[in-house]
Amino acid sequence: KTLNYCVDPNWTPYEYLEQGQHAGLSAFYFEKIAKFANLEIKLVQTESWQATIEALTKDECDLTPFLNYSDARAEYLIFSVPYFQAPNVIFAHYQQKLIGGLAQVTNERIGVVKSYRLESYLNRYYPNIEQVPVASELEGLRKVNNKEIDLFVSSYYGANFLIHQHNLANIRIIGLADLKDQLRIGLRHEHSDLMPKINQAILKLSEEDHRHAFSLLEPVKVISQTNYTLAWQIGAIGALLVMMMGLRYYYSLQQKHALAQKNQALERLHQALEKKNTQLEALAVTDHLTKLHNRSYLSDKIAECINRKKRYQSECCLIMCDVDNFKAFNDNFGHQVGDEVLVVLANTIRGCARETDFTARWGGEEFVIICPETNLNDGLSLANRIRQQLTIESAKLPCPVTCSIGIAQLGSFDTQESWFASADQALYLAKEAGKDKIEVAIN
Ligand SMILES: Nc1nc2c(ncn2[C@@H]2O[C@H](COP(=O)(O)OP(=O)(O)OP(=O)(O)O)[C@@H](O)[C@H]2O)c(=O)[nH]1
Numbered sequence: 001k002t003l004n005y006c007v008d009p010n011w012t013p014y015e016y017l018e019q020g021q022h023a024g025l026s027a028f029y030f031e032k033i034a035k036f037a038n039l040e041i042k043l044v045q046t047e048s049w050q051a052t053i054e055a056l057t058k059d060e061c062d063l064t065p066f067l068n069y070s071d072a073r074a075e076y077l078i079f080s081v082p083y084f085q086a087p088n089v090i091f092a093h094y095q096q097k098l099i100g101g102l103a104q105v106t107n108e109r110i111g112v113v114k115s116y117r118l119e120s121y122l123n124r125y126y127p128n129i130e131q132v133p134v135a136s137e138l139e140g141l142r143k144v145n146n147k148e149i150d151l152f153v154s155s156y157y158g159a160n161f162l163i164h165q166h167n168l169a170n171i172r173i174i175g176l177a178d179l180k181d182q183l184r185i186g187l188r189h190e191h192s193d194l195m196p197k198i199n200q201a202i203l204k205l206s207e208e209d210h211r212h213a214f215s216l217l218e219p220v221k222v223i224s225q226t227n228y229t230l231a232w233q234i235g236a237i238g239a240l241l242v243m244m245m246g247l248r249y250y251y252s253l254q255q256k257h258a259l260a261q262k263n264q265a266l267e268r269l270h271q272a273l274e275k276k277n278t279q280l281e282a283l284a285v286t287d288h289l290t291k292l293h294n295r296s297y298l299s300d301k302i303a304e305c306i307n308r309k310k311r312y313q314s315e316c317c318l319i320m321c322d323v324d325n326f327k328a329f330n331d332n333f334g335h336q337v338g339d340e341v342l343v344v345l346a347n348t349i350r351g352c353a354r355e356t357d358f359t360a361r362w363g364g365e366e367f368v369i370i371c372p373e374t375n376l377n378d379g380l381s382l383a384n385r386i387r388q389q390l391t392i393e394s395a396k397l398p399c400p401v402t403c404s405i406g407i408a409q410l411g412s413f414d415t416q417e418s419w420f421a422s423a424d425q426a427l428y429l430a431k432e433a434g435k436d437k438i439e440v441a442i443n
Helices: 024-038 049-057 117-125 137-145 156-165 188-202 207-215 226-282 294-310 326-331 333-352 376-396 416-432
Strands: 004-005 015-018 021-023 040-043 063-067 076-078 084-093 109-113 131-136 150-154 171-188 316-323 359-365 365-370 403-409 438-441
Touching: 004 294, 004 359, 015 024, 021 024, 021 076, 024 063, 024 171, 024 188, 024 207, 024 326, 076 188, 084 137, 084 416, 109 137, 117 131, 117 150, 117 171, 131 137, 137 150, 137 156, 137 171, 150 156, 150 171, 171 188, 171 365, 294 316, 294 403, 294 416, 316 326, 316 333, 316 376, 316 416, 326 333, 333 359, 333 365, 333 376, 365 376, 376 403, 403 416, 416 438
Parallel strands: 004 040, 109 131, 109 150, 403 438
Antiparallel strands: 015 021, 063 171, 076 171, 084 150, 084 171, 316 365, 316 403, 359 365
16 A cells, blocks of 8 residues: 655755655655665655644645654654654854753743644743744744844754755854654554554664765755856857957958058059149140240230230230241251251240240240230340340351241230231231341331
8 A cells, every 4th residue: 555645845954845856864764764664655745844744633644754752643643763863952143142951941932843843842841931933944043043033942953954054144052952853753543554664674774874864964065166167158258259359450450551551552643643734734835846835825824914904004015936937947957957946946035035924836936925014125125135146046056047026015905816916917027028137016
């Protein structure tokens, strides 16, 4: 027949339920005893020791493996020989004085676990002591630790275990209780025929078994262990992040460097382009043979002179200079020498003109000088200087070179066309008059 058994679900470390299973010292002993006695057993779970006692009285449980003898219990239970003994002691807050035993308890309130043998024992032998019922040993000890009650009586090993386990640092033992736990199996009377077998099984328990049972009462040390796996994981993630950030920083530095180099190259290119543009702009307004300005450059300057004349009545002279018999020169000495003649005349004009004058090759063998802020006399003397200097400069050429010059002063109502037409007319007259001459246009 299967025996149903109940235990105290909250009597750590002696006896308790862990995930619905019987655990603790009594579990270790009872498993061995049941095996030695060849008992078939089945746990019936209860909510408290009081519920276990009730279940035993109501025949819902056949036995309980770890309890003390009491006359009250003997009414429905038969007891085995004890197989575990422990003194009972009095616990108090560490500020309480030592006492000899329960007999010296006077005004103190003492905690007792409901339905424990101590409850009836105190009622019987110390009726004057004020009892405070608690649900479990742990609750009683906590109340002492927090000074909610003055004393607590309990089994030495079990309470010692709980004090360490739950770090109840304010508690100390201040005296011995009269009672001693003598823990054994309690079996309902109707199964008393099994008791001899059970007692025999208890006697089979070895010293080694008892040593092991005591080892179960060692408080479990809560060792704060570093979670190295987590530390490694965090470390690895951290290192990875640092590495990624480092790589990112390294790449951004490289990119920055490459960008800076590209920018420098672009800047150099930009400067070269600007230089080229300036050169191109200069080329666009420069005659490539004589390096004087060309006609398009002069157009702007002529317009400026006309505007200044209109606004300030400032004087301006236009000198038009044409190489005499240039065709013959080309024909006789070739175009290369003809080019040299043009360069000589251009240099002569450049050398004679003021820095403020604008000189240009107007086309072919014809040159133009615009002389701002220059009256007719000054223009005339410039024209003479050119003619004279050309005679000197052309000495290095195969044949003397002369030029004819027409001068026109800018009139108040002149346009570019009329002004140039006047100078051209004067030049024509100089040619007509036999060349190597200067003629002035009359307004
Ligand atoms: N070598 C050279 N000859 C040029 C250049 N530009 C124009 N000519 C030549 O200059 C000559 C000008 O001849 P013409 O207009 O008859 O003038 P010219 O022979 O000087 O006669 P006059 O003006 O009356 O003295 C032409 O034969 C053109 O081919 C040039 O850049 N270089």
